[in-house]
Amino acid sequence: MDTALERVIAHLSRARSVLFVTGAGISAESGIPTYRGIGGLYNDEHTEEGIPIEVALSGSMFRRRPELTWHHIHRIEQACRGASFNRAHEVLALLEGCFEHCWVLTQNVDGFHKAAGSKHVIDIHGDIHDLRCTRCSFSERVADYSQLAPCPSCPRCGAVLRPEVVLFEELLPPSKVALMERALFRGFDVVFSIGTSSLFPYINGPVLEAAARGLPTVEINPGRTQLSDVVDVRLEMGAVAAFEALWAARDRWKHG
Incomplete structure (x- = not known):
């Protein structure tokens, strides 16, 4: 078995609490385009109106011209329509029964984690x-x-x-920030970063803090990110392959 995977299994075998931080990469295998926005859709960075997508999808633009913002929200939703959660989402839901304390913190607005059965989800950017x-x-x-x-x-x-x-320029929902802070205050034995470039401080923060405290950290991502040199284990693969492998080895680490 792959040495990196063996190390992740060893971490899980000693853990009682786990945090999984997920981004667009986990839903990419469901056919969801990974944004530059919600991605592939806006790789040229500008919309047909000639403005950056971040401006079109901003809170200030929604207040001034809601029809323009809605136009691009509709395009995003249509690109995602018909897609559903994948095996990685399913395994994450199953993992709640394997640890005393297990949470998902996601940037994604597709609702796939809850649809797959996860109960402890902090969808920090909301649900479309x-x-x-x-x-x-x-x-x-x-x-x-x-x-x-x-x-x-x-x-x-x-x-x-x-x-x-959460549109561009808008604050995170206070209730979800409070939920995230309570979960982080309690602490986790292992922190995973899955399919995210980890650009936001509230997304990379849990990984950086765990690493600073000497706790195990894992990145699951086929590409490199700013966390790649920080985590102590990297699985250079997609989320579905990674979680299928971990679930197949569950007898070696499962607690519940």
Whole structure:
């Protein structure tokens, strides 16, 4: 068996608590394009309006021209429509029963972790399937956007609806930040970074802090990132292959 995989198995065999930090790479194997936004879609960095995608998908643009922001949100959702969680998401859900304390912190807005059965999920950027009114308390969950208007309005008060996701320039939801901080305060024996370039401090922070404390850290990513020289084990493979291998070896590390 691969030496790096053996080291991960050894870490898991001694762990009682595990944090999995996930990014776009884990959903790429479900057919979700990995953003420069939600990716492949905007590799040229600019939209057809001639503005950067980060501007089109910003909070300030949504306030000024919600129809423009919604246009690109619709394109993102359509690119993801019909996709579903993959084996990596399924194994992560199963892992909750194998450790005393097991959480997923994800940047992804596709909702795949919860759909696969994970209960302890901090979707720090929200979920594209959850909509809320910008004026009143109306909210709803939609399976897809196929029946939504180009710029949907609230059926209760007529104000513009928006997806419950963090747009560029916006702050993270305080309730989810608090949940993340409580989980991190309790601590983890092993921290994984999976399929993420780890550009945000709240995404790379748990890995960096664990490494600074001498705790085991693992990166699962076919490419190199800014964490690649920090973690003590790297699995240079996709998330599905990695978790299938770890699950196949579960008799060697499973606690639950």
